[in-house]
Amino acid sequence: MPMVTDPAQAPRGVLFAVDNHGNEIEDCYTHTTPAGGWSWLHITPKNTEAHDWILHGSGIPITEARALVTDLPRPRCTQTEHGLLFVGRGVNLDTTSVPEDMKSICVWLEPNRIITVVRRRFRVAERVAELFTAGEPPRSPSEVLVQLFARMTELLSPVIRELGEQVDDIRDSVIDENAPTADISDLSPLRLRAVGLHRYLAPLYEAAITLSDTPQLTESKAVRAEVQVTRDQLGRIVEELAAIDQRAAVTRDEIISQRTDQLNQRVYTLTVLAGVCLPLSVLTGMLGMNVGGIPLANSTIGFLVTTLSMLTLSGLTLGVLRLIKWI
Secondary structure: OOOOOOHHHOHHHEEEEEEOOOOEOOOOOOOOOOOOOOEEEEEOOOOHHHHHHHHHHOOOOHHHHHHHHOOOOOOEEEEOOOOEEEEEEEOOOOOOOOOOOOEEEEEEEEOOEEEEEOOOOOHHHHHHHHHHHOOOOOOOHHHHHHHHHHHHHHHHHHHHHHHHHHHHHHHHHHHOOOOOOOOHHHHHHHHHHHHHHHHHHHHHHHHHHHHHOOHHHHOOHHHHHHHHHHHHHHHHHHHHHHHHHHHHHHHHHHHHHHHHHHHHHHHHHHHHHHHHHHHHHHHHHHHOOOOOOOOOOOOOOHHHHHHHHHHHHHHHHHHHHHHOOOO
């Protein structure tokens, strides 16, 4: 089956267009689906012709058509009398990007047609399309949507698991007294990743709940079961993201607490040293005054007597500090 992977290189904005047998549709913009069949059009609105066809030539209601071509669509699922609009987000697995830069896919579903709209390469759609050549094609447009949704969710699990493990590693290093204190700068990027993923996955889960209750998808028991399984899996992912953020917040508080304790201990040590040295400073200051009558100024044992006096004074100071339970 001919397939274009780069939306910027898609002729007339068509990445691929196939019927229910996996045969290529020559001109998807004028194609009429025969009775009993269905078609899948995978296009990009970055092309002017495709953009105009979605808005004016596809037969899709204008409100939903505008949602298909919007730049930054928010995940949602809307059932209308004309069809189903589903907007999803999938992790970005491009080597030059980060997973939380999630790619969007907009889907318009009708009984005999499914239209998927992307602005960037969407590998999940390509994997589902390969099922046609593998001899296990989707049996309906609804099954195409369910396959897309399920595979997008499957790709999320390892990303969330890796993120959780990184946060847990920092948490364990904080708990371990023999390990050096973790740096907050190592934790902040992980929290930002969790926030970035949660931004899209929370509304995507709400869309999944609506999708699982859609009559158009729940007529088949197999499709209904797969949608519910995927919905529950996505729900656990959203809960895990919230738990990751909470663990990261607790770890951050513990790091701050440990650093505060370290700072307090150092300040305390310096305060005790200052308390011990203060009487000595007074004594040495008095002995260093440039006036007559300084004791032992001309004595050969003056230094020894002064040193012993300072040691005795230090001992008395330490005794007083211990008596008042400062040390």
